[in-house]
Amino acid sequence: xxxxxxxxxxxxxxxxxxxxxxxxxxxxxxxxxxxxxxxxxxxxxxxxxxxxxxxxxxxxxxxxxxxxxxxxxxxxxxxxxxxxxxxxxxxxxxxxxxxxxxxxxxxxxxxxxxxxxx
Amino acid sequence: xxxxxxxxxxxxxxxxxxxxxxxxxxxxxxxxxxxxxxxxxxxxxxxxxxxxxxxxxxxxxxxxxxxxxxxxxxxxxxxxxxxxxxxxxxxxxxxxxxxxxxxxxxxxxxxx
Numbered sequence: 001x002x003x004x005x006x007x008x009x010x011x012x013x014x015x016x017x018x019x020x021x022x023x024x025x026x027x028x029x030x031x032x033x034x035x036x037x038x039x040x041x042x043x044x045x046x047x048x049x050x051x052x053x054x055x056x057x058x059x060x061x062x063x064x065x066x067x068x069x070x071x072x073x074x075x076x077x078x079x080x081x082x083x084x085x086x087x088x089x090x091x092x093x094x095x096x097x098x099x100x101x102x103x104x105x106x107x108x109x110x111x112x113x114x115x116x117x118x
Numbered sequence: 119x120x121x122x123x124x125x126x127x128x129x130x131x132x133x134x135x136x137x138x139x140x141x142x143x144x145x146x147x148x149x150x151x152x153x154x155x156x157x158x159x160x161x162x163x164x165x166x167x168x169x170x171x172x173x174x175x176x177x178x179x180x181x182x183x184x185x186x187x188x189x190x191x192x193x194x195x196x197x198x199x200x201x202x203x204x205x206x207x208x209x210x211x212x213x214x215x216x217x218x219x220x221x222x223x224x225x226x227x228x229x230x
Contacts, residue, residue: 043221043223
């Protein structure tokens with residue numbers, strides 16, 4: 001149980017285009033999903049917290065107009081990187097917290113999406 | 119501000135060596151500390167620690183928490199090449215939104 005998928009697993013796009021990444025909780029409902037970014041050999045940096053049916057909360061320094069997050073259902077959140085540039089190339093990981101969880105730590109990670117912008 | 123600091127940032131050892139990874143934290147409302155192992159994809163959960171002095175063990179990996187000194191260690195004995203990974207330490211943030219505060223990670227390379 002508690003499986004989170006991401007799609008696509010990797011994507012290459014041209015500079016200036018937009019890319020959408022999906023994060024799905026497959027066997028549980030996730031009221032909260034988190035989006036992280038990770039550069040090579042570095043830790044996970046939280047970009048935003050996404051709650052179903054409401055606007056995402058972005059971390060300081062993350063441009064909300066560039067990284068659009070939508071959490072339209074209890075099993076799906078999407079991250080759209082708009083007008084991507086080479087510096088947006090990174091590994092993007094989502095995690096999902098079950099709605100029934102009373103434990104602050106409980107979240108399940110997706111396998112990540114590697115974005116390369118040429 | 120909530121903070122997690124790991125050391126060392128990187129480590130290269132040979133198979134059979136024992137390693138100790140460190141994690142110190144500052145968080146207003148401490149509830150737990152978590153260790154993850156990340157290879158090429160998503161982090162995989164290793165341990166959750168909530169009480170001081172109680173060792174958690176899984177095979178060659180073990181971890182312990184010191185809530186007085188605000189740190190945790192992760193030990194790996196008889197390392198193998200398959201232990202090569204980034205090891206991440208995290209604590210839930212004070213705000214209770216479910217947000218995890220991660221340390222910088224320790225990149226461990228185990229050479230044959």
